[in-house]
Amino acid sequence: xxxxxxxxxxxxxxxxxxxxxxxxxxxxxxxxxxxxxxxxxxxxxxxxxxxxxxxxxxxxxxxxxxxxxxxxxxxxxxxxxxxxxxxxxxxxxxxxxxxxxxxxxxxxxxxxxxxxxxxxxxxxxxxxxxxxxxxxxxxxxxxxxxxxxxxxxxxxxxxxxxxxxxxxxxxxxxxxxxxxxxxxxxxxxxxxxxxxxxxxxxxxxxxxxxxxxxxxxxxxxxxxxxxxxxxxxxxxxxxxxxxxxxxxxxxxxxxxxxxxxxxxxxxxxxxxxxxxxxxxxxxxxxxxxxxxxxxxxxxxxxxxxxxxxxxxxxxxxxxxxxxxxxxxxxxxxxxxxxxxxxxxxxxxxxxxxxxxxxxxxxxxxxxxxxxxxxxxxxxxxxxxxxxxxxxxxxxxxxxxxxxxxxxxxxxxxxxxxxxxxxxxxxxxxxxxxxxxxxxxxxxxxxxxxxxxxxxxxxxxxxxxxxxxxxxxxxxxxxxxxxxxxxxxxxxxxxxxxxxxxxxxxxxxxxxxxxxxxxxxxxxxxxxxxxxxxxxxxxxxxxxxxxxxxxxxxxxxxxxxxxxxxxxxxxxxxxxxxxxxxxxxxxxxxxxxxxxxxxxxxxxxxxxxxxxxxxxxxxxxxxxxxxxxxxxxxxxxxxxxxxxxxxxxxxxxxxxxxxxxxxxxxxxxxxxxxxxxxxxxxxxxxxxxxxxxxxxxxxxxxxxxxxxxxxxxxxxxxxxxxxxxxxxxxxxxxxxxxxxxxxxxxxxxxxxxxxxxxxxxxxxxxxxxxxxxxxxxxxxxxxxxxxxxxxxx
Numbered sequence: 001x002x003x004x005x006x007x008x009x010x011x012x013x014x015x016x017x018x019x020x021x022x023x024x025x026x027x028x029x030x031x032x033x034x035x036x037x038x039x040x041x042x043x044x045x046x047x048x049x050x051x052x053x054x055x056x057x058x059x060x061x062x063x064x065x066x067x068x069x070x071x072x073x074x075x076x077x078x079x080x081x082x083x084x085x086x087x088x089x090x091x092x093x094x095x096x097x098x099x100x101x102x103x104x105x106x107x108x109x110x111x112x113x114x115x116x117x118x119x120x121x122x123x124x125x126x127x128x129x130x131x132x133x134x135x136x137x138x139x140x141x142x143x144x145x146x147x148x149x150x151x152x153x154x155x156x157x158x159x160x161x162x163x164x165x166x167x168x169x170x171x172x173x174x175x176x177x178x179x180x181x182x183x184x185x186x187x188x189x190x191x192x193x194x195x196x197x198x199x200x201x202x203x204x205x206x207x208x209x210x211x212x213x214x215x216x217x218x219x220x221x222x223x224x225x226x227x228x229x230x231x232x233x234x235x236x237x238x239x240x241x242x243x244x245x246x247x248x249x250x251x252x253x254x255x256x257x258x259x260x261x262x263x264x265x266x267x268x269x270x271x272x273x274x275x276x277x278x279x280x281x282x283x284x285x286x287x288x289x290x291x292x293x294x295x296x297x298x299x300x301x302x303x304x305x306x307x308x309x310x311x312x313x314x315x316x317x318x319x320x321x322x323x324x325x326x327x328x329x330x331x332x333x334x335x336x337x338x339x340x341x342x343x344x345x346x347x348x349x350x351x352x353x354x355x356x357x358x359x360x361x362x363x364x365x366x367x368x369x370x371x372x373x374x375x376x377x378x379x380x381x382x383x384x385x386x387x388x389x390x391x392x393x394x395x396x397x398x399x400x401x402x403x404x405x406x407x408x409x410x411x412x413x414x415x416x417x418x419x420x421x422x423x424x425x426x427x428x429x430x431x432x433x434x435x436x437x438x439x440x441x442x443x444x445x446x447x448x449x450x451x452x453x454x455x456x457x458x459x460x461x462x463x464x465x466x467x468x469x470x471x472x473x474x475x476x477x478x479x480x481x482x483x484x485x486x487x488x489x490x491x492x493x494x495x496x497x498x499x500x501x502x503x504x505x506x507x508x509x510x511x512x513x514x515x516x517x518x519x520x521x522x523x524x525x526x527x528x529x530x531x532x533x534x535x536x537x538x539x540x541x542x543x544x545x546x547x548x549x550x551x552x553x554x555x556x557x558x559x560x561x562x563x564x565x566x567x568x569x570x571x572x573x574x575x576x577x578x579x580x581x582x583x584x585x586x587x588x589x590x591x592x593x594x595x596x597x598x599x600x601x602x603x604x605x606x607x608x609x610x611x612x613x614x615x616x617x618x619x620x621x622x623x624x625x626x627x628x629x630x631x632x633x634x635x636x637x638x639x640x641x642x643x644x645x646x647x648x649x650x651x652x653x654x655x656x657x658x659x660x661x662x663x664x665x666x667x668x669x670x671x672x673x674x675x676x677x678x679x680x681x682x683x684x685x686x687x688x689x690x691x692x693x694x695x696x697x698x699x700x701x702x703x704x705x706x707x708x709x710x711x712x713x714x715x716x717x718x719x720x721x722x723x724x725x726x727x728x729x730x731x732x733x734x735x736x737x738x739x740x741x742x743x744x745x746x747x748x749x750x751x752x753x754x755x756x757x758x759x760x761x762x763x764x765x766x767x768x769x770x771x772x773x774x775x776x777x778x779x780x781x782x783x784x785x786x787x788x789x790x791x792x
Contacts, residue, residue, distance in 0.1 A: 002159065002262050007083070007150040008036040010068060015040055017063040022127045023098035028067065036150055039089075039143040040064055042303030042737075045748045048552045055362040057141035057548035057555050059303075066128040066146055074121040078157045080190055083113045083126065086148035086335060089304060091131040097124055105378040106386045107132075107142060108297075108331035110393050112153070112162050136362035137373035139354065140296055141548030141556070143304020148334050158195055158254060159262040161186035161225060163392035165252045167268045168434045170231060172239065172284060179237035179270045181212075184229045187254055189220035196220075197256045199228050204249045205238065211248070239284050240269025240398040242324040245345035247398070267342060269398025275436050275462045275490040281347070281401070281536040289530065290347050290537025291579045292325025293318060293560070294495055296546040297333055300564035301737035301749040301764060303547070306334045309703040310764075313694055314566050315340050318543050321561065321572055322579025326399075327494065327539035330354035330407040330440075331375075332390040341399035349438070349494070349539060350394050351404035352387050355379065356420055358410040367410035384427055391431040403428050403435055404494065408442040408466060412452040421459050440494035442466035444482070445474050458486070462536070464494030469525060478528045479535055493529065493538035497521040499571040500545065500559040503741055504719055504758025506590035508603075515589055516603040516654070519574045523651040526578060531630040545743065556743045563741025565762040567707075573607040578629065578651055585609050586668040586676040591719035593682055594659045606653040610668030610676060612645035615655050618662040625653035684712035686721040689777055689785035698791050700767055703736065706787060708761040708777055719759045724780040726753045732769030732791060738762065767791040 012031035020026050046058035075081060083094065083101075090107030093100060097120070102113035115126075132144040164186035171180045183201050196219050203212040214232035238246040247267045254262040271284055279287050299310040311334075315326075326341055327349040341348050354360070355376040361368035378386070387405070394400050405424040411417035421439065428437045441464055443452045457463050463482075469475045479491055499519040508514050522540065529535045545564045547556040556564060561572035573587035586608045594602070606613050606625070615622040626645025647653070657664070661682040668676035694705040710721035729735045737749035740757030747754060754761065756779075765775060770791050778784040 001156070001260055002264070003154045005152045007068070007152045011036055011038070011146075012067045013038060013040065013064060013145070015060075015062050015064045017065070017129070021065040021067065022095040022129070024125055026067065031067065037147050037305045038066075038145050039147045039303035039305050041141070041144045042301075042305075042749060046555045046746050051135045052138075053136045053363050054550045054552065055136050055139045055548055057550065058552065059141060059144070059547070061132050061135040061144060063133050064130045064145055066130070068126050070124050070126070072119055072121060072124055075116070075119065078191060079116070080114070080155045080157050080159060081116045081119055082153040082155075083115055084110070084151040084153050085113070085146065086110045086150070088128065088130055088146050088148075089132060089142050089144055090137070093129045093131075095127040095129075105382060106375055109386050109389050110148075110332070110335070111389065134373040137375075139360060139362050139549055140546060141298050141303070143298065147304040148306075156254075156261040157190040158197060158220070158256065159188055159190070160252065160254060160264050161188050163389070163395070164188075165250070165264045165266070166392070166395045167250055167266075168395075168432075169270050169272055172237065172270070172272055177236050179234045179239075181232050181234065181270070182229065183214070183232065183250070183252070184227055185252060186225060186227050187218055187220065188225045189222060192222050194219070194221050195256055197254055197261065200253045200255060201230055201232065202251045203232065203234060204251070206246065206248070211235070234270060237270045240271040241283060242288060242345040242347055245269065245343060245398075247342060250396070266396050267339070268396050269342065271398050273347075273401040273435065275402070275492065275536055277488050277490050278534055280533050281492070283347070283401075287533060288324075288347070290325040290492070290539070291323055292327055292347065292349070292537060292539035293323050293498065293543025294327040294329040294539050294541050295543050296329055296548075297331065298547045300547070300566070301739035301762070306337060307703040308336045308340070309695060309705060311337050311340055313705055314544055314562065315344055315346070317562055317566060317568065317572075319344050319346075320580065321576045322581070323543060323575065325349070325537065325539055326543070327351065327404070329495075329542070332394070335393070338394055338397045338399060342397050346399050347401045348397070348399045349402050349404050350390065350400045351407060351440075352390050352424075353379070353383075353405065353409075354407045356383070356406060356409050356411050358414070360410070366408075383424065387424060387427050388431060391428060395432060401435065402462060402492070403432070403437045404440060404464065405437060406439040407495075408440055412439070412441050412443060412456045413450050417453060418455045418459050421456060425459070425461070436461035436490070438462040438464040438492060438494060440464040440466045442470075442495070444468075445471035458489075462490040462492050464492055466495040468493060468496060469521075478525065479532070483534060490536070491534060492536040495541050496525055496538050498540035498542055498559055499561060499574055500542075501569055501571055502558050503563050503567060503569040503760075504591065515570055516605060518571050519652055520650070526651065527629060545741065550743070553746060554743045555746055558743055564743065565739040565741040565760070567741050567760050567762070570605070570607070574652060577607045577609045581609065584668065584676045586613065586666055586678045588664055588666050588678050588680050590680075592659075592662070592664055592680045593718075593720050597659050598661070600659050601656045602659050604655045604657045604664060606666055608653065608666075608668055608676075610670055612669040613653055614667045614669070615657075616665040616667070617657055618660065622655050622657060625655070627651060627653065681716065683716045683718050684714065686710040686718045686723065686779070686781070686783065687713040688783050689779060691775075691777060691785045691787045693787055693789055695789075698767060698789055700732075700769055700791055702767045702791065704733070704765045704767060704773070704789065706763045706765065706775060708756070708763060708785070710756060710759040717759055721759045722756055723783075724753055724755050725761055726778050727763055728752065728776045729765055729773065730776075731773035732771045733765050733767045733773040736764040736766050738764070
């Protein structure tokens with residue numbers, strides 16, 4: 001039977017290159033002991049002279065080695081043994097007991113290495129060389145090293161192929177209240193004799209009840225691999241949706257002569273997902289508008305390492321905001337991200353490449369006519385392998401509703417671009433008949449010679465539009481011209497402007513700092529998207545601030561409604577007000593601490609889904625505002641539908657208010673009734689700290705996240721406090737790092753001291769054993785706070 005063991009613990013690492021590091025004779029005294037996953041780039045503070053440049057976040061590159069000693073019992077007869085790496089950035093070579101066993105070039109592909117003939121009973125050594133010295137090779141922060149999980153996998157010599165079990169919804173039949181599935185399984189016979197085997201599939205509901213059993217016989221010659229298929233039914237299926245992400249469990253087994261040889265278990269959902277030229281995106285036959293966000297793979301203070309707890313906290317925030325879609329920009333994500341998207345109900349665009357053959361300039365951010373490194377180095381020989389690995393690994397995730405084969409590919413205007421597109425799209429169709437394919441095109445209405453070829457666009461299942469309002473009159477008309485010219489075209493906004501900014505910055509100066517205009521670009525686009533069914537929706541750039549794609553001295557890009565620490569910006573509430581229709585949103589900006597600016601007029605912004613908002617300053621009435629989106633006209637009589645509170649066509653409300661210390665109060669009304677209140681007030685100076693542990697369940701191996709906030713003497717949040725904070729951890733845990741979301745803070749994330757940014761700071765602590773953990777925070781002016789938790 002299959003046995004999968006986490007292989008993350010007790011590795012040794014050095015950022016140095018020496019051929020002797022592959023063998024037992026290497027001196028490990030200069031190595032550092034650590035647990036995986038590990039990103040060595042985040043172990044160093046950004047430096048302006050680093051060759052990764054702004055694209056790579058000025059991060060440390062180079063060549064590094066990882067070594068792990070492990071003990072094995074005698075390998076069983078007819079056993080296969082693999083090492084499974086979820087991701088190594090980049091160009092890795094794996095050695096087992098001094099002999100080369102495998103490796104991978106593209107830094108985002110999950111891959112297996114067959115070590116059956118290299119391991120032995122007793123002591124063994126695995127060594128991994130990671131070559132990330134040809135930089136810059138990315139337009140954003142890539143990280144370096146074995147940055148995802150590693151597993152030791154042991155199977156029978158007759159076993160399922162890697163990612164070999166694939167389950168799809170064949171059809172949903174509401175009148176019969178039945179779902180028809182299709183399960184395909186690839187089985188490999190690595191033995192020396194022919195075998196007759198059975199392949200069994202069982203499906204269980206959330207409560208563990210068996211709802212379907214199916215099976216098929218298969219004959220395998222030695223060294224042969226064969227595909228088999230069943231088409232089971234599930235009665236009264238509970239469908240997976242973005243609002244009700246119900247998951248079933250599929251257990252697949254290979255049997256022979258009454259023995260179980262191999263077993264595979266995964267979560268899956270029953271749903272159909274298609275794109276329609278007139279109705280947009282259809283989930284289970286009904287139109288669902290995609291309200292999506294693009295996300296990069298970095299997680300702020302942990303760099304390229306994405307722990308489940310980090311992604312869960314971030315994704316739950318986006319879900320509360322009303323977001324229902326995630327685009328994996330611009331490469332296959334960590335498996336844990338897709339697991340969470342399945343569980344939380346996100347509609348995922350899974351993306352393979354940012355480059356094909358034509359390399360991009362990692363500094364100027366587009367096609368390079370001079371030498372440039374990147375994933376294009378591996379494309380010719382490995383594109384099919386890389387794409388197939390993504391398609392097979394991610395196939396069973398119901399959250400994945402569309403494949404993307406490229407982002408802003410320069411070949412979109414090249415003579416051979418269509419040929420490459422069809423090559424990649426055909427691979428997707430061969431591997432997966434249930435999902436459509438797109439590519440994110442950024443030059444659909446550009447000037448020659450970079451304009452996307454019409455043949456390129458028309459070859460796609462779904463045409464992806466990046467910045468649809470970028471070019472000339474399309475800033476007003478968006479998709480209108482293409483809808484008229486290509487009425488049968490399926491359309492999706494693969495990347496359009498989000499609303500980000502710098503949390504707590506109300507200076508109204510600079511590209512990122514103008515809170516009063518931060519949402520305007522998206523407001524115009526959303527009015528169009530929300531009122532035109534043929535537009536499937538949008539994935540906006542971005543949902544979360546990310547490292548890289550920047551200019552010194554900033555370490556990242558502040559494009560999202562969440563900062564790198566996962567804290568909400570004001571623009572979070574803008575999206576929540578238009579996307580989360582189930583809950584009331586009423587949020588005022590800016591903060592109201594402007595000592596020395598008495599009498600200066602401030603633009604007060606309100607993000608709300610209330611029909612009417614009344615604003616007061618220190619109890620005095622300022623005025624009433626309201627808006628409608630989408631606007632809806634009369635149905636029966638000409639004088640229906642007038643909205644007495646509509647004072648703007650924007651999707652936010654604003655007042656000009658002369659600053660005076662005190663309280664700004666907003667009252668939100670629906671149908672004439674008060675339903676929400678929000679206040680911002682002038683606070684005192686910071687006098688204390690408040691700490692909240694995010695995690696609800698804590699055990700060994702948990703990443704515990706603690707949110708720290710500044711408080712005045714009355715316990716009110718102080719939105720402009722930026723003191724230095726120190727952190728001390730006692731008990732079976734260690735500090736991973738701290739992040740306040742300030743991209744101008746270039747200090748080391750793992751340092752025990754970090755400056756709070758506009759009243760907030762996040763600390764992450766790794767639990768390394770059972771027992772009580774005590775975390776103490778202290779500010780430079782004497783304020784302190786301690787939290788304790790117990791790891792079970």
